[in-house]
Amino acid sequence: SQQGEEDPQALSIQEGENATMNCSYKTSINNLQWYRQNSGRGLVHLILIRSNEREKHSGRLRVTLDTSKKSSSLLITASRAADTASYFCATDAKRAAGNKLTFGGGTRVLVKP
Amino acid sequence: NAGVTQTPKFQVLKTGQSMTLQCAQDMNHEYMSWYRQDPGMGLRLIHYSVGAGITDQGEVPNGYNVSRSTTEDFPLRLLSAAPSQTSVYFCASSYSEQGILNYGYTFGSGTRLTVV
Numbered sequence: 001s002q003q004g005e006e007d008p009q010a011l012s013i014q015e016g017e018n019a020t021m022n023c024s025y026k027t028s029i030n031n032l033q034w035y036r037q038n039s040g041r042g043l044v045h046l047i048l049i050r051s052n053e054r055e056k057h058s059g060r061l062r063v064t065l066d067t068s069k070k071s072s073s074l075l076i077t078a079s080r081a082a083d084t085a086s087y088f089c090a091t092d093a094k095r096a097a098g099n100k101l102t103f104g105g106g107t108r109v110l111v112k113p
Numbered sequence: 114n115a116g117v118t119q120t121p122k123f124q125v126l127k128t129g130q131s132m133t134l135q136c137a138q139d140m141n142h143e144y145m146s147w148y149r150q151d152p153g154m155g156l157r158l159i160h161y162s163v164g165a166g167i168t169d170q171g172e173v174p175n176g177y178n179v180s181r182s183t184t185e186d187f188p189l190r191l192l193s194a195a196p197s198q199t200s201v202y203f204c205a206s207s208y209s210e211q212g213i214l215n216y217g218y219t220f221g222s223g224t225r226l227t228v229v
Contacts, residue, residue, distance in 0.1 A: 035217075048216070
């Protein structure tokens with residue numbers, strides 16, 4: 001089973017609106033990361049938030065992390081057509097040995113012009 | 114260009130054939146991994162390596178072998194291809210700090226594999 005699960009699975013918004021997607025995970029983590037994947041391409045790293053951080057910003061992206069609820073959210077403000085992509089959260093879970101990055105199923109975002 | 118290079122980009126195999134997917138990175142990353150992505154799904158970890166000579170299994174290792182003889186290269190071998198291995202395969206690499214992946218992954222552009 002996957003460590004991270006995104007919600008919603010799909011999201012359709014108008015250009016200029018904000019897009020919010022959520023990620024829930026199951027075990028204690030070192031950090032949580034968000035990635036974007038354009039159709040047919042590899043994933044691109046967007047932002048990493050460590051377990052001792054609660055909020056992080058990068059340009060139009062805002063990520064929050066609530067370790068008590070084991071959840072994170074990604075907010076894209078003032079969306080553009082170029083933001084159309086799938087977004088994945090990934091967790092680096094705490095383990096005794098051998099860290100692994102585990103991905104969720106993704107949120108497909110469509111930004112309509 | 115610095116990054117992760119995967120070859121080939123496309124491949125069609127017959128059931129039972131074997132092949133090796135190549136992955137090379139020039140960023141001196143200790144950590145490398147292989148994922149598969151099936152339509153409409155996230156990525157599932159096949160195998161990973163924390164450094165030259167060290168490999169370990171991920172979620173879905175059956176039918177795949179890896180080795181890490183150098184820091185730069187991390188090939189993935191399909192031993193006897195099956196239709197269930199039809200997928201897009203991604204290689205990724207990262208720095209790690211004392212085993213913690215505190216840096217984002219750099220992904221290759223993927224290999225689209227079809228097994229008929």
